[in-house]
Amino acid sequence: MKKPKPKYKQGDHLRLVLGKEKYDNFIISGKPVWDNFKGDWAYPIRGKSNYSMESELKPYKSEIGREAKVKIKIERQGTPIIENAFIIEKSKSVIAIIVGFKSKYCNSGIAGDDKVPGICVEGSLDSLKLNKKYDYVEPTYILFPEYKGWEVFAVGYGKYSAKVCLIKK
Helix, strand or coil, rough: CCCCCCCCCCCCCEEEEEECEEEEEEEEECCCCEEECCCECCCCEECCCCCEEEEHHHEECCCCCCCCCCCCCCEEEECCCEECCCEEEEECCCCEEEECCCEEEEEEEEEEEECEEEEEEECCCCCCCCCCCCCCCCEEEEECCHHEEEEEEEEEECCCCCEEEECCC
16 A cells, blocks of 8 residues: 655644544644554654644644734725734634734724724824825724624724724624
């Protein structure tokens, strides 16, 4: 029997599934080894003293961090330029999102409507890297269409980002 190629490589983040139990964010710490007895690849896992079989491992996609991108809709483009958004914390009733800006030193506030939450980002005289097509007071409106039925509870801003807290209605 010809050995299949291993699915995963060193450094991959995986979910370990043992029956009904699931363990997230395991990292492969070395090269896989073919197990002739089981006919499967065995992977060394960081933090474990033994190996896990390929059939027990599934791809892991984090629900928080830079991997957990949030879809945003630019409702109205103004002077602030938006780069990305991702989840930093999540529960059943609260989600914390970071919205990254290409612009620097912008202010943000609550926007959106009863159905779709959103924020408003405004530039000022102190803002840098703004969209040159508009006057510096033109705001950019961002909506979070994935989160219909949620509302913006609070917005804070930093040098290059806005921190948005959504709560379930």
